[in-house]
Amino acid sequence: MPDDHGFVCSCCGRRHPALPMAYHAEAPIHWAGRLPFSRRNRLNSDQCVIKGETYFLRGLIERWAGVR
Numbered sequence: 001m002p003d004d005h006g007f008v009c010s011c012c013g014r015r016h017p018a019l020p021m022a023y024h025a026e027a028p029i030h031w032a033g034r035l036p037f038s039r040r041n042r043l044n045s046d047q048c049v050i051k052g053e054t055y056f057l058r059g060l061i062e063r064w065a066g067v068r
């Protein structure tokens with residue numbers, strides 16, 4: 001098994017030799033690519049609104065992963 005922990009970056013499209021520092025989904029599972037965009041159904045890189053009543057915001061949780 002190769003010792004390759006690299007990944008292809010979704011931002012720049014290049015391969016980076018380290019582990020990714022962030023993981024995220026394009027949209028909440030509730031969006032599922034089925035909803036037509038409208039004032040009540042919105043999706044962008046930071047927020048998702050479904051039927052004008054369910055709201056999702058992208059958050060960042062920093063986690064220390066070093067060794068003491």
Ligand SMILES: [Zn+2]
Pocket residue numbers: 009010011012013014016
């Ligand atoms: Zn990159």
